Amino acid sequence: MSRIELEGVWKRFGDVEVIKGVDIVVEQGEFAVFVGPSGCGKSTLLRLVAGLESISEGEFRLGGKRMNEVSPDRRGIAMVFQSYALYPHMTVADNIGFALSLKKVPKPEIRKRVMEVAAILRMEDLLSRKPAELSGGQRQRVAIGRAIVKRPQVILFDEPLSNLDAMLRVQMRAEIQRLHQEFGSTIIYVTHDQVEALTMAQKIVVLKDGIVSQVGAPMSLYREPANAFVAQFIGSPRMNLLPARIQTVGAGDCLARVGEQPISIPARAGFAGGDDIQIGIRPEHIRVGVDGESDLDLEVTLIERLGSETYLHLDAGFGAVVVRIEGDMHASVGDDIGILLAREHCHYFDGAGRSVAA
Amino acid sequence: MKVTANQTVSGQRGNLRAYGILLFISFYCAVPFLWVLIASFDAKPGQFLRWPEDLTVSNYTKLFVSESGMLWTLNSVLVVGAATLIVLVFAGLGGYAISRTRAWWKAPLLYAIILVRIVPPPALIVPVYKVMLTLNDWVNGLINALVADPSQALFLSRIFSFVDGYLGLVLVLAAMQLPLAIWIMKTFFDAIPVDYEEAAVLDGASTLQTLRRVLLPLALPGLAAAGLFAFISAWGDFLMPLMFTSSPELQTLPLGLFRAFLRIDRIDYGFLTALAVIYTLPAVIAFSFARKFLTRTFSGGVKG
Numbered sequence A: 001m002s003r004i005e006l007e008g009v010w011k012r013f014g015d016v017e018v019i020k021g022v023d024i025v026v027e028q029g030e031f032a033v034f035v036g037p038s039g040c041g042k043s044t045l046l047r048l049v050a051g052l053e054s055i056s057e058g059e060f061r062l063g064g065k066r067m068n069e070v071s072p073d074r075r076g077i078a079m080v081f082q083s084y085a086l087y088p089h090m091t092v093a094d095n096i097g098f099a100l101s102l103k104k105v106p107k108p109e110i111r112k113r114v115m116e117v118a119a120i121l122r123m124e125d126l127l128s129r130k131p132a133e134l135s136g137g138q139r140q141r142v143a144i145g146r147a148i149v150k151r152p153q154v155i156l157f158d159e160p161l162s163n164l165d166a167m168l169r170v171q172m173r174a175e176i177q178r179l180h181q182e183f184g185s186t187i188i189y190v191t192h193d194q195v196e197a198l199t200m201a202q203k204i205v206v207l208k209d210g211i212v213s214q215v216g217a218p219m220s221l222y223r224e225p226a227n228a229f230v231a232q233f234i235g236s237p238r239m240n241l242l243p244a245r246i247q248t249v250g251a252g253d254c255l256a257r258v259g260e261q262p263i264s265i266p267a268r269a270g271f272a273g274g275d276d277i278q279i280g281i282r283p284e285h286i287r288v289g290v291d292g293e294s295d296l297d298l299e300v301t302l303i304e305r306l307g308s309e310t311y312l313h314l315d316a317g318f319g320a321v322v323v324r325i326e327g328d329m330h331a332s333v334g335d336d337i338g339i340l341l342a343r344e345h346c347h348y349f350d351g352a353g354r355s356v357a358a
Numbered sequence B: 001m002k003v004t005a006n007q008t009v010s011g012q013r014g015n016l017r018a019y020g021i022l023l024f025i026s027f028y029c030a031v032p033f034l035w036v037l038i039a040s041f042d043a044k045p046g047q048f049l050r051w052p053e054d055l056t057v058s059n060y061t062k063l064f065v066s067e068s069g070m071l072w073t074l075n076s077v078l079v080v081g082a083a084t085l086i087v088l089v090f091a092g093l094g095g096y097a098i099s100r101t102r103a104w105w106k107a108p109l110l111y112a113i114i115l116v117r118i119v120p121p122p123a124l125i126v127p128v129y130k131v132m133l134t135l136n137d138w139v140n141g142l143i144n145a146l147v148a149d150p151s152q153a154l155f156l157s158r159i160f161s162f163v164d165g166y167l168g169l170v171l172v173l174a175a176m177q178l179p180l181a182i183w184i185m186k187t188f189f190d191a192i193p194v195d196y197e198e199a200a201v202l203d204g205a206s207t208l209q210t211l212r213r214v215l216l217p218l219a220l221p222g223l224a225a226a227g228l229f230a231f232i233s234a235w236g237d238f239l240m241p242l243m244f245t246s247s248p249e250l251q252t253l254p255l256g257l258f259r260a261f262l263r264i265d266r267i268d269y270g271f272l273t274a275l276a277v278i279y280t281l282p283a284v285i286a287f288s289f290a291r292k293f294l295t296r297t298f299s300g301g302v303k304g
Helices: A042-050 A092-102 A107-120 A136-148 A166-183 A194-200 A218-223 A228-233 B005-040 B058-066 B069-100 B106-118 B121-146 B150-160 B166-190 B195-202 B207-235 B239-244 B253-261 B269-295
Strands: A004-013 A016-026 A031-035 A057-062 A077-080 A154-158 A186-191 A203-208 A211-216 A240-249 A253-258 A261-266 A276-281 A286-288 A296-305 A309-315 A320-326 A336-341 A347-349
Touching (some): A016 A042, A031 A042, A077 A136, A092 A107, A203 A218, A211 A218, A228 A240, A228 A276, A261 A296, B058 B269
Parallel strands (some): A077 A154
Antiparallel strands (some): A004 A016, A253 A261, A296 A336, A309 A320
16 A cells, blocks of 8 residues: 555656656655665655655656655555754644645544644644644654644654754654554655664665665664675774775685785685775774784774774775774773774675775 | 943933934924824914814814815725735735746746836836827727717716726826836745745645735735825825816825815915825824734744
């Protein structure tokens, strides 16, 4: 019923191409998160699905039916705006019931459904207030209430938590997930925050410059990024990328240089002497060498102690390499330390940033 | 630093001086109005401010009973009210359209609109009169062709004529006020996020429903401001009624006041001041009415 298919979708504003041939499938009842840096087209994509923008080329199907020409209110889609967009002249109850009153639903029925929604969102005592009298979190709740009262097949969220403080954000994240489990609607959730994506999504769509960079389950994106962009975008702190040049290719290993320092890495199909590659490794997969064992020797430039863990920032010439260490560590800025890269967790990206498979 | 008794005293003295000067200026500004108000109730008002020996409303009864004060007032209210209504409708819709469009001609159009406002109205008299005269010939030709009865034709002509008719005066007054009103509404709509409309669209509202149930309530303070400026400015307009009406039946308050002042025999200050008071009242009422909307601010619908 509410399976979302985007096929070869383009969006152009005049000469500017914002969405460049996107293919995405969101299964019925799935919680999909569109994530990417600002300007990647994720909000535009959401607006195409909502019907607030027209699709320049390609097809959007909902439950197998072509939706390109269907007006927004007939798509069975509700949207929660980043700005909430609560009607300021209406009370909370009127805001939530507005869509129903437009459909000429009888008043007692509207009241009943508004009360239901208010109960679900725990805001029965706010119903007679105006939006101006609500806190940010309460406004967010009303905005969600306005969406779910229509019992839509699909709910779209456009960066809904970006205006809330950190604690409320965690709370609302849990709330939205609870609602998803309760209602089973298909959800598309747009955010630039990869933490929200990792914690909430069943499926993440990473967008960059109007194209899909990678689609997958959160942990599969974390473990097997398809390219250097996804590798760095998903996960915090981000993955270290070490530029390296292949020197010689052997039977099982090849020898590469990171800066001036030689390092041996497993050979991959397509590696040849003189190739420029990037070695990707997450901070938790780097170990500080003891007794002189070391892949690379680097200087400590910054130490962040968080109690349960410590982050070392090392100067690698091309930028910083971040190392995560359990607990505390005795080191000081200016020290030279040797680090060891866990080879089984290393990712290799070719000159174009594509992941090179084993 | 500690404030010494001396400093407080000199501070108080400074305050006193400031209030004294302010009081004097206020009084100076208020005196003409005061004179008008008092003289209008004076049986024998003179040129100077004085407390009347006999308080009377005879000036007002004269205005409304023996002179055509009622007609002038009705004409003014009718013409200016209709013009304001037209201004509100067109400024509301036009301001909204201009605010939302992304077309290349947006900026040129806006400046062209304000240019109309920059040209001094007397400079427009000749071309506007020419246009109105042409339209007038056309509409009167139509009336004469359609209506046989001369008294009926005269009645219709009084209403629909572009020169010496209600319609012409209403349109001219509205046209004069429209540029500023469109600018006010455009600026006002710029400040209303498009999110509200999009939310309404997703809620299933038609264009008309969005307009009536979402945009109009949000635009009320802007409409109040635009309407107030239009009403007060049109109410005070003297030139256009002078140019486009000649029949005594169409005379408006400012013309009545002006012509009463020009009467050869004697200047009747009681009558003139009563007329001036009546002429001032609607503007004051309009202001106090619109103030409620002007100060009503909407907030909290979007992130703040």
